[in-house]
Amino acid sequence: MDFTRRKLLKTTLAASAAFSAPHLWLPASKEAWGATVKKGEPIKVGLLFSLTGALAVPEEDSTLVLQYAFDEINKNGGINGVPVEPVIVDAKSDFNVYTEKAKELIIRDKVIALFGCYTSASRKAILPTVMQRNHLLYYPTCYEGAECTQNAICTGPLANQHSKDLIPFMVKNFGKKVFFVGSNYVWPKESNKNAKIWLEEAGGELLGEEYVPLGSSEFGPVFNKIRDTQPDFIFSTVVGASDIAFHKQFKQEGFKVDKMPIASLTTGEIETRAMGPEFGAGHFLSAPYFQSLDNPTNHKFVEGFLSSKYGKNGVTHYNMEETYLSAYVFKYGFEKAVAAVGVENVTPRIIRDHSGGVRVEDNVSPEGLVWIDEDNFNTWLKPKIGQCQGDGTFKVLKASEGQVQPLPFSIYPDSGTCTKDGLKAPDGKIRTNVI
Amino acid sequence: MDLGTLANALILGVSIASIWLVAALGLTVIYGTAGVINMAHGELIMLGAYSTYMLQVYLGVPYLICIPASFVIVALVGLLLERGLIRYLYNRPLDTLLATCGVSLVLMQSVRLIFGSDPKYISVPEIFSSNIALGSVSISTFRVIILAVTALLVFGLWFLFYKTRFGVQVRAVMQNKEMAASFGINAGRVYMLTFSLGAGLAGVAGSLFGVLAIVLPTMGASYVVQSFLMVVVGGGSLAGSVAASAATGEMQSVLASFTNATLARFIIFVLIVVFLRFRPQGLFAQGGVRR
Incomplete structure (x- = not known):
């Protein structure tokens, strides 16, 4: 078969047009x-x-x-x-x-x-x-x-369900002053917007808000700021490997868990096991589930x-x-x-x-x-609040009284409400x- | 910002600098001497952390002994790597880059197969999990340990390279391999030993980082970029890496204190790019033939 350049070009174009427009050869169906x-x-x-x-x-x-x-x-x-x-x-x-x-x-x-x-x-x-x-x-x-x-x-x-109980609980038990630390991406920032609303309702005071790059393990500067501002507790949305470094360095920097605990939305059983229970013990987590639920x-x-x-x-x-x-x-x-x-x-x-x-x-x-x-x-x-124990498991201190409604647009009322x-x-x- | 805050930031800067430097030391030796762009550097760091974990869990070795032991284990891995692969590629920089990149994947996946992908835990003496405070100035004990180990390694490397016969040989090979070989220096052996030394240094870094952060098969990836930055900005020499780490570490700490960690990192990367635009050979460029 004699393939001229023009012929080749035409065939290729036709083929690519067919592939790039799938509705030509797929059954058109809404389902x-x-x-x-x-x-x-x-x-x-x-x-x-x-x-x-x-x-x-x-x-x-x-x-x-x-x-x-x-x-x-x-x-x-x-x-x-x-x-x-x-x-x-x-x-x-x-x-x-x-x-x-x-x-x-x-x-x-x-x-x-x-x-x-x-x-x-x-x-x-x-x-x-x-x-x-x-x-x-x-x-x-x-x-x-x-x-x-x-x-x-x-x-x-x-986000609207997650920290709803945790923030008032921490303000009541440890004090009004809080420092937010999170990983630098969408979830921590949006969660913190919600947390600020609960904090305002509970009469708390936000001393500082820091975001570290995802995967970063250097928390020295953050802890220097925390040392300067002396909050009553830390609210954390740090995720993954960073979260483990964060808890380890908390103790290595000489902070005491009974004076200034970390209230986290992420530090669960798997994290406390990886960091070693002595670094996790005493800190708080809000989650719907703990392994220790009785x-x-x-x-x-x-x-x-x-x-x-x-x-x-x-x-x-x-x-x-x-x-x-x-x-x-x-x-x-x-x-x-x-x-x-x-x-x-x-x-x-x-x-x-x-x-x-x-x-x-x-x-x-x-x-x-x-x-x-x-x-x-x-x-x-x-959502439930648990405190990490010396063996890396969590003791459930408080469970929300009823099921909390999920509200995906609670902090963006101008956008409207999500319907079916x-x-x-x-x-x-x-x-x-x-x- | 008061004086205590600034003092804290400056002290922390020294600590961050020492962390960045200890991560980059092995790469400095390997890149500076053999000119090998070792993409597996991060995985050698990871192997150091896993060596420490293994020694601790299976043999009950105390942590402080694990640090030199990790050096030996990872140096041996480096030796095997050099003999088995790298030595065939010395005159082909791009192939080395690809080969070491492949090695990094192989190491990462083997560790995952053996140990699983869940994070491991290295325990340290209780005393390391505290801080030293003098008035308003405070630093964690473990950061002091890292600083001390780094200082010791830098001194050791300086002594090795500038005060021993082996060091003279290494520098001669660095400047001109053929010329050095014609004077009777076994260049192959020098490359082998320096590669192994560089790998061992990465192992030490790993055993320290495992305590500071986390032990995972993927942990190396986060250190390899900053190690390369230090080596490139420094120009591949020991003094260069020390200076580059000191400058960037202090900047990271002080900028993060004034602004935040993300912005600090952004500013540093921009400054590095600008710096390399005007001085592509790095701070202290070495003489001699670049392979």
Whole structure:
């Protein structure tokens, strides 16, 4: 065949035009393409977490606990008698890989839902893909809010729930003066905006606010400022490896935990174990779940998980428990959807639409009853305050009286409120897919 | 800002400088002598931290002994690396860069396979977890330890390079390998030993950083960039790295006290770029043939 340059150019152009405009050759459908459940086949879900790289520490645990949860669900008869089959991929702590793998799971593996992400950055990286395909993401950890999509369900606390009890508790027990320290990215900054509101209500005084670069382990200058201003307690939204360096250097710099404790939104069992309990003891954490929660469901969860083949890391913590809950939120939402439209017609979006009001009861949820908000699809839950003990576990000092409502736009009232169909602005206009 | 705050900032600056310097020492030796751009430097630091962890957990070695022991272990790893890989690549800088980058990935993943990706914990004597306070001035004991170790290493390196026969050989090879070889110096052996020495120094840094921050397979990545900065700004010589670390450490501390940590880092990076625009060879450039 004789390929002239012109001919080659034409062919290539035509081919690239065809590939870049997928609607020409894909069935045009408002529903997620291909993602339905076929009779006689297991229900496929995608587990999109990083198993390698900087985010592997929390995200590997998420993958393990979801495998445990789906095993448990399958052992008890699956969902409507059909077993769940998790498809596990490695996002390699790289935001491009998150997007790429999300597409792969949706298009090639035809999963019915995605479970994934730990950082807000990765969530924001894959949400456009998820929304474009009208698919469904279970985001299983705390985040800052200010999103209103029709394709995500979150089982962790929002910024407005997270520090609501912690700040008044610390002001009452230690004093009015507080110093904020956080990692320099979106979640700590948004969380601190909320915390300032609670601080003002509690009559506290903000002495300083410092952000350190993500991954930084140099807290010397921050501690010099803290030493100068002498706050009554420190409010921390430092995450990951930095958080461990922060607690270690707190003690190494000669600060005393009984005089000026750190009240954190992130320092859980996994962090205190990594830093050594002597650096964690005495500090405070606000979270919906602690490994030490004393109830039969949690005992069963901790014993079951740690003795299973997934429990090799030897600990359960708030992020894992929130991830565990997401599996059950999926199960119940799926069952509701099947009851409403029949198994043949279930799509990711229909599962999401039927997940509003789904409850995970005391006998399943280790943290106690939670339910999904019918408007914004975040979770009603009870934040609890724990104090780290000498052995690295937490003693629960206070639990919120009732489940706290998730309000993703609480500090941005001008944006409106998140409803089932989109973000409703004060002038009545509804915008969908706000991220 | 009062005097006590400034004094604290200046003292902390010395400490930050010593941390940056101890991270960069190994790279200085390797890059300055052999001209090898060692992308695996961060992972050698990580191996130092894991050596300390292993010695402590499996053999119960006290922490202070772990520091020199980590030097020996990582120096041996460096020796293997040099003999097995780097020595074939001395005249091909770009290949070295790629090869060491690959080595860094291999080391990181092997450690992850062996130890898992959860953070490890190094325990230190209780006395190190406190601070020394004189009036309004305060510094943590462990920072003093790092400073002391760094000073000791710098003195040791100076002595080795400028007061011993081996040092004369190293400097001769640095200036002109062929000429030195024609005078009977075994250049291959000099490269091997200096690479191993540089790796060992990274090991010491690792055993110190494991206490200050965290022990993770990925911990090296955060140190390798600043190490390269120190070496490039310093020009690859020992004096250069000391001066570069001192200047940037003080700037980091004082700027962070006036503004905040993020802005301080931003300003320093901008200053470094501007500095390298006008003096690309670094503070104290070495004479001799660049390979």
